[in-house]
Amino acid sequence: MSINGKAYIAGAYEHPTRKAPDKSVAQLHAECAVGALADAGLRKDDVDGYFCAGDAPGMGPLSMVDYMNLRVKHVDSTDIGGSSYIMAVGHAAEAIAAGKCSVALITLSGRPRSEGVQTGTAARPGNPQIADSPWESHFAPVTTNVYGMVAKRHMHQFGTTSEQLAWIKVAASHHAQWNEHAMLRNVVTVQEVLDSPMVSDPLHRLDCCIISDGGGALVVVKPEIARQLKRPLVKIMGAAEAPKGQMGGDVDLSYCGAAWSGPAAFAEAGVKPADMKYASIYDSFTITVLMQLEDLGFCAKGEGGRFVMDGNLISGVGKLPFNTDGGGLCNNHPANRGGITKVIEAVRQLRGEAHPKVQVPNCDLAVATGIGGLLGSRHGAATVVLGRE
């Protein structure tokens, strides 16, 4: 069974806040749910499926289902980090295709900025119950250094340079200047990225995403409902997920799980990377984008550095417009999880509702892909292919 054409994204909402010291996490989830349902033209009581992940307070989906007082017949809180919400789009489509629900709500929210979380540099305490922790936690794999090792290896193996990685941030900043909600709206240069402080060699501060409060929500519906609504039809054509780890010690940092999730999602959709008019690519770090571009097949393995240079990711300039909202590098990275905003901007592009300065003309095919967890140790890749009907 394929999910191609079995479900549509009818509602998408990105919370405008980037700092919310006066709101609870549950409240942010609910505000996003309200926004996405209003966007779809649906009501609370239409929701019969609920999807969330590790940012949702409480046990799995239970607290949020209770907070919002939903009467649902299908729930899923599978957590693969920041890409969970891209995966949830696929899981919602599967549930709808199987007749388990008709209107699926996906929410994400968090307040790492207000709570002062040192997201990228704080060591996680050891936990003997977690299989890898007795072997790793004391070595302080934070976030930046685990991604840093991937970048270092890519540079060694393929000759990728810091200048090339910087182009990814430069492209994101060109898009963010038009987004009134973006946390960083200033356009930066390659040199400014290289001049920013080194956080974990070879990643500079401007190679890293921002830390923001906020959230987002999506509403996925069955085709009969989508056609009754007034919103443009955004069809889910293909979806796949792929966890990747250290493979028993056969560590290979030259590729990521997108090498598995990408081809599977494109195959289900019956399209090729070259057909994509727009790509939302999870940008926790510049290297995260580079790896996914290669592994999705937008360029050959090792060619990512040359692919992203000279504005090739800038809308209206390059061949592959990416993250036209400014992405996690400049706009928003709510709850330290950028998956949902990737899908939201892809929906905006397919509806023709992106900012006019970054809207891709006749955008009828798009991909949203993400890496959750830690790219260099254990991560979860998820990819969805979407089309305007």
Added chain:
Amino acid sequence: MSERKITAPANNPESEPFYKAAEEGKFLIRRCTACKKAHWYPRAVCPFCFGETAWEEASGKGVIYSYSPMRRAGYTLAYVTLAEGPTMMTNIVDTDPDSLSIGQAVKLKFVPTDGGPPVPCFTAA
């Protein structure tokens, strides 16, 4: 740079024999009794064939697969590929991070931890 103080490792029944040996200066890895392949991190069930595994003493020799120095925090996270095959996460210690390179030979150095058994770090060979 001043080096980071390493915290005591989390420990569970699967890792206890390793750290007990570490206190005696022995560096153990685990190898499958069925497929004969060594793996990392050590586990009771072979990650390649689901066979049974057993401890053995390793050489402590390896090469850097990748690394990322955090100079301000005073440590370097790394992957080191052991002579026995598997690649493990570790810290590179007692070495100027600017002198490191991928492919460089390194050797084991057990480093004391804050109130726990020593942990397997590596230094320039």
